[in-house]
Amino acid sequence: MWTRAVMACYVIWGLLPLLYAMLAPAGAAELVASRIVWGFGLCMAIVAIHGQTRAVLDILRNPRALVITAASAALLGLNWGTHIVAILTGQVVDAGIGYLLTPLLSVILGAIVLRQRLSVQQWLGVALAGAALLVIGAGYGSVPWVVLLLPLSWAIYGLVKQKFPIEAPVLVSFTAELSLLAPIGFGLLAWLGLTGQATTWTTGSPHLLLLASTGFVTVVPLLLLNASVRQLRLATLGMLQYISAVFQVILGVVHFAEPMSLTRSVGLGLVAAGVVVSATARTGSQVRRAAGAVTQRSADPPAELMMPANSSATRVAF
Numbered sequence: 001m002w003t004r005a006v007m008a009c010y011v012i013w014g015l016l017p018l019l020y021a022m023l024a025p026a027g028a029a030e031l032v033a034s035r036i037v038w039g040f041g042l043c044m045a046i047v048a049i050h051g052q053t054r055a056v057l058d059i060l061r062n063p064r065a066l067v068i069t070a071a072s073a074a075l076l077g078l079n080w081g082t083h084i085v086a087i088l089t090g091q092v093v094d095a096g097i098g099y100l101l102t103p104l105l106s107v108i109l110g111a112i113v114l115r116q117r118l119s120v121q122q123w124l125g126v127a128l129a130g131a132a133l134l135v136i137g138a139g140y141g142s143v144p145w146v147v148l149l150l151p152l153s154w155a156i157y158g159l160v161k162q163k164f165p166i167e168a169p170v171l172v173s174f175t176a177e178l179s180l181l182a183p184i185g186f187g188l189l190a191w192l193g194l195t196g197q198a199t200t201w202t203t204g205s206p207h208l209l210l211l212a213s214t215g216f217v218t219v220v221p222l223l224l225l226n227a228s229v230r231q232l233r234l235a236t237l238g239m240l241q242y243i244s245a246v247f248q249v250i251l252g253v254v255h256f257a258e259p260m261s262l263t264r265s266v267g268l269g270l271v272a273a274g275v276v277v278s279a280t281a282r283t284g285s286q287v288r289r290a291a292g293a294v295t296q297r298s299a300d301p302p303a304e305l306m307m308p309a310n311s312s313a314t315r316v317a318f
Helices: 002-014 016-022 024-049 053-061 063-088 092-113 120-140 145-162 170-194 205-228 234-240 242-255 262-294
Strands: none
Touching: 002 016, 002 205, 002 234, 002 242, 016 024, 016 063, 016 205, 016 242, 024 053, 024 063, 024 170, 024 205, 053 063, 053 170, 063 092, 063 145, 063 170, 092 120, 092 145, 092 242, 092 262, 120 145, 120 262, 170 205, 234 242
């Protein structure tokens, strides 16, 4: 059951390019603003129903938590904006490659910022990721911004969330982030409306409902992931997270008919190889830890299944 729930979560996020393509008349600014506003409204409703509004306010009143929330909100907005621009400009494959790179960039940041020691396999995975960026960049003749910004913003987002000083449910901390982005979202929609660029109220009810669904596809998969993350092994979660990225690569090639140049194909192959090598290293490490845990006599649940809201495994995706 829980595995299917997580798979559904990543499938929904993997199909986001189809939704954004249907909303293309709205433009990138309106899509980002709509996702923020509708997501904020849905989150606030759920938080209010569960009596957690005070918990959101506690985050915003804590100076250190507020600074970290503002930083993570800015990274979230950057990630969403980059992703939407990529889809609307025919770079769906690059978006998929970027998200495939995210775990590898997280490994790099862990080594640089947290001084974590990497295994030989992880270093090899990092080297393959670097080679992929060079190959893709050489093919474009410029920096592959989408392939670089998507995983970098997401990896830094995860790193920032690790520093969160208050242990709060994922939905509460996410609502706090959206509450900081909401004024920007409302402001953008108001400006687009005043300048005659908004499509929210001028393109018909189906378009409005699709715009509103951007909040649904943001929040509901998050709830599915949050409910499932404590029920599944980290190794399982680690493998399932690639579903959305793979879906986007397939959609880019098959549905959107994006050209696969030699350099793009080689870059994708290098990223895939890096992911496999790095995932093999993580899986081996987790198996060894699990084998050691069998000898423990405690009846408590495994520590990795009791993850706080700032755990990297509970990050909001896409």
